[in-house]
Structure formats: C-alpha cells, structure tokens
Amino acid sequence: MKKIHLIMSSLVLIAILILLSTVIYGWIISTFRSEPIIVESGSLTMDSAFYIGSDTDKDGVLDEQLYTLITEAGITFNAAMPGEIYTYKLEITNTGSTTGYLSIKANDVLPSIESLYNLLSVKFTDPKTLLPVELDLNAASIELFNDYLMSSNQTLSFVFQIYVKPSLDYSVQNESISIGYFELTLNQIENQ
Numbered sequence: 001m002k003k004i005h006l007i008m009s010s011l012v013l014i015a016i017l018i019l020l021s022t023v024i025y026g027w028i029i030s031t032f033r034s035e036p037i038i039v040e041s042g043s044l045t046m047d048s049a050f051y052i053g054s055d056t057d058k059d060g061v062l063d064e065q066l067y068t069l070i071t072e073a074g075i076t077f078n079a080a081m082p083g084e085i086y087t088y089k090l091e092i093t094n095t096g097s098t099t100g101y102l103s104i105k106a107n108d109v110l111p112s113i114e115s116l117y118n119l120l121s122v123k124f125t126d127p128k129t130l131l132p133v134e135l136d137l138n139a140a141s142i143e144l145f146n147d148y149l150m151s152s153n154q155t156l157s158f159v160f161q162i163y164v165k166p167s168l169d170y171s172v173q174n175e176s177i178s179i180g181y182f183e184l185t186l187n188q189i190e191n192q
Contacts, residue, residue, distance in 0.1 A: 042098030046186045053087030060085035060161055076178040082166045090158040095148040100186040103146035108180025109137050118179045124160035
C-alpha cells in the first residue's frame with residue numbers, strides 16, 4: 001500500500017510539474033513580443049494646384065504673368081471667339097520619397113454638339129523633349145504626355161494654352177465645350 005501511495009504521489013508531483021511548466025511556458029510566450037519588421041521601399045505622393053492666367057484680351061500674352069487659383073472642377077468654353085487663347089498652369093510637386101513617372105490626361109472633353117470637336121486645341125511644351133506640341137481636343141480623353149521622370153521633391157510648372165481655331169464659325173453659336181478634369185498620375189519606377 002505504501003508502494004501505491006508512493007506511485008500516486010510521484011504521479012501527482014509529475015502532473016503538477018507538467019502543469020506548472022505549461023503555465024510558465026504559456027506566460028512566457030504570451031508576453032514575448034518582437035518588434036515589427038518594416039521595410040520601406042519609398043512612397044509616391046504629390047501635391048498639385050491648377051491656375052488660369054490673367055489675359056484680358058485672350059491673345060495668349062498674360063497680364064503681368066498673373067495666375068488665379070482654380071478650386072472647382074471643370075472648364076467650360078461658352079461663346080468662344082476664333083483665335084482666342086486661354087492660358088492655364090498646373091503646379092505639380094512630387095512630395096514622396098522616391099522618383100516616379102508623371103502622366104497627365106484631359107478627361108471628359110464634352111462638346112454640346114459633335115462638330116465642336118477639333119475646333120479647340122491644346123498647345124504646350126513637352127516637358128520630356130522640350131519640343132512644342134499641339135493636340136486637337138477631338139476625343140473624350142486626351143493624353144497630354146506620359147512617363148515624365150519626377151524625382152523626389154521636384155516641382156513641375158506645366159503651362160499650356162487652349163486655342164480656339166480660326167475655323168470656328170457662327171454655325172456653332174451658343175454651343176459650348178467643357179473639360180471635366182485633368183487626371184494626374186504618378187507611377188512608381190520598377191527596379192529602382
């Protein structure tokens with residue numbers, strides 16, 4: 001009987017040791033925390049502002065290089081006259097920590113009648129090639145340029161003009177064309 005009692009006591013002691021070891025191990029595991037591993041490859045963010053140039057006679061020559069900030073979406077051309085030039089500027093800054101490719105599109109180019117397509121054009125200097133470019137506003141979406149390399153903290157002052165072609169005649173009187181918005185995209189450069 002003493003032998004059975006000794007075996008039972010030994011089993012209880014072993015069970016208590018196993019239980020105690022499990023509780024201590026669980027407590028150590030639950031309180032052990034490693035610091036998170038963060039690998040930052042860079043960020044791409046940008047700030048932009050949209051301006052219209054002050055040009056009272058709409059000849060493309062600004063009055064003292066003054067620009068006014070535009071804060072609402074959409075540009076509408078009502079009662080435009082042949083030969084008028086409207087000057088705009090986009091100030092774009094890469095505020096991210098890495099270099100990216102900038103692309104700009106004019107979207108939602110919507111005329112009140114189809115014949116207004118091709119009566120307006122956009123003129124600018126391509127920031128990649130520094131050559132003059134003229135594009136007809138002849139579709140609902142027009143890509144002005146793409147893949148312009150912008151390094152971190154770089155600012156691009158993109159000036160462009162909307163030109164009313166001389167072929168505009170009185171058959172389109174009281175009609176309008178609008179540009180809904182400009183889409184600015186800054187994409188990451190692969191394998192940088």
